[in-house]
Amino acid sequence: MAKKSLLKPTLATILLILAFYAFFNTFLSPINPTTTKLDSNFPFESTGSSFTLLSTEKTSSNSHNSIKVYLYDLPRKFTYGVIENYLIARDSDSSKLKYPGNQHSAEWYLFSDLIREDRDDSSEIVRVLDPEDADLFYVPFFSSLSLVVNPIRPAGGVVDSNGGGGGVYSDEEMQESLIEWLEEQGYWKRNNGWDHVFICQDPNALYKVVDRVKNGILLLSDFGRLRGDQSSLVKDVILPYSHRINPFNGDIGVEGRKSLLFFMGNRYRKEGGKVRDLLFQVLENQDDVIIKHGAQSRESRRMATQGMHSSKFCLHPAGDTPSACRLFDAIVSLCVPVIISDHIELPFEDAIDYNKIAIFVDSNTAVNPGYLVKKLRKVSTKRILEYQKELKKVKHYFEYEDPNGTVKEIWRQVSLKLPHVKLMINREKRLVRRDLIEPDCSCLCTNNTGIISTI
Numbered sequence: 001m002a003k004k005s006l007l008k009p010t011l012a013t014i015l016l017i018l019a020f021y022a023f024f025n026t027f028l029s030p031i032n033p034t035t036t037k038l039d040s041n042f043p044f045e046s047t048g049s050s051f052t053l054l055s056t057e058k059t060s061s062n063s064h065n066s067i068k069v070y071l072y073d074l075p076r077k078f079t080y081g082v083i084e085n086y087l088i089a090r091d092s093d094s095s096k097l098k099y100p101g102n103q104h105s106a107e108w109y110l111f112s113d114l115i116r117e118d119r120d121d122s123s124e125i126v127r128v129l130d131p132e133d134a135d136l137f138y139v140p141f142f143s144s145l146s147l148v149v150n151p152i153r154p155a156g157g158v159v160d161s162n163g164g165g166g167g168v169y170s171d172e173e174m175q176e177s178l179i180e181w182l183e184e185q186g187y188w189k190r191n192n193g194w195d196h197v198f199i200c201q202d203p204n205a206l207y208k209v210v211d212r213v214k215n216g217i218l219l220l221s222d223f224g225r226l227r228g229d230q231s232s233l234v235k236d237v238i239l240p241y242s243h244r245i246n247p248f249n250g251d252i253g254v255e256g257r258k259s260l261l262f263f264m265g266n267r268y269r270k271e272g273g274k275v276r277d278l279l280f281q282v283l284e285n286q287d288d289v290i291i292k293h294g295a296q297s298r299e300s301r302r303m304a305t306q307g308m309h310s311s312k313f314c315l316h317p318a319g320d321t322p323s324a325c326r327l328f329d330a331i332v333s334l335c336v337p338v339i340i341s342d343h344i345e346l347p348f349e350d351a352i353d354y355n356k357i358a359i360f361v362d363s364n365t366a367v368n369p370g371y372l373v374k375k376l377r378k379v380s381t382k383r384i385l386e387y388q389k390e391l392k393k394v395k396h397y398f399e400y401e402d403p404n405g406t407v408k409e410i411w412r413q414v415s416l417k418l419p420h421v422k423l424m425i426n427r428e429k430r431l432v433r434r435d436l437i438e439p440d441c442s443c444l445c446t447n448n449t450g451i452i453s454t455i
Contacts, residue, residue: 102148222238240398261290279315314336338372357391
């Protein structure tokens, strides 16, 4: 009897254990390995209007990782109003709003990209309509175009912010007005402008207020007219100029490139550009070298297109500032750039190795009589073809109208600045004393390269 009484509890315990095992194996076990293997056989790309599970997850991941940008709805005078005043200054029809083609067109391309309804979801940035969701705030003032309205305005022909006439256009007043508007915005005051993005591609754009926006991410062509405490590679982005000549659409080769070296542009420049006159003196009588003085015009662009498309090398000396659109004209022409600009900064250097597409010569060496021509004549046809092959690979980076070109790369570069933005915001909150803020920035970025020299 004692054995029977012990048997019942033992059987009950065994049944209970089996029940728990079945429950855990059924409901709480990991995904069946067989199922995972089947999922891995799904195609990775969408076909037609249907999407696979994996491609949906990929899209969701990209969207999650994209930087969220809020586009300020500025008063009209800072955007379309600038275009109207530019057209009025040239006696053009201001009722047909069209941004004029020039080398500083990046401000238009970026603005146009943000307002497009069909923006690519795979972009590094996404536009958000709620500023509370934003990582960064884009300020779409056409600062470069505003700068060139100024010197050619007709008396009393300006259009005001409401579309009416009156007054005389002043870029300086526009800059001040922009800052006044920004300083009324809570999101500007919240982080002292660190998370704001400004485009000032012309070297003189925003010159009057640059000290008041220098915390933000500045989109620039170079650092030629800025101090080290105003800009640096750490926080800012170098942009390419919009090329002004037609791209070369043929294949690589030297058969149609009869000239050794080509340059067409202003001979006399200030500052680092003084090297141009010296280069003219040592090059203008050399065989196979075309070097001409000329200003921007439709005819000069036609001649420059012909010259760059028929030359093996294209000269890029410094101008009033280290960079100029001529470099990017050369790149899209597959004409190997010869860069003589000692303080130049180049766009997208994390993606492009410029040593593969260009030849660099320091200014002092380049002006030695005979040196440059002798050096270029030693470059073999095989090496020129290698340069051209690399130029063809990267030239889409300098095409603003290419969906996978310049605009997309600029946004990628901007997205890379977000960790620094967050660092500076958090750090500034920690530094309570006002007098510690200014020297603190200089210890992070003592010059335009952002090299840290003191801590």
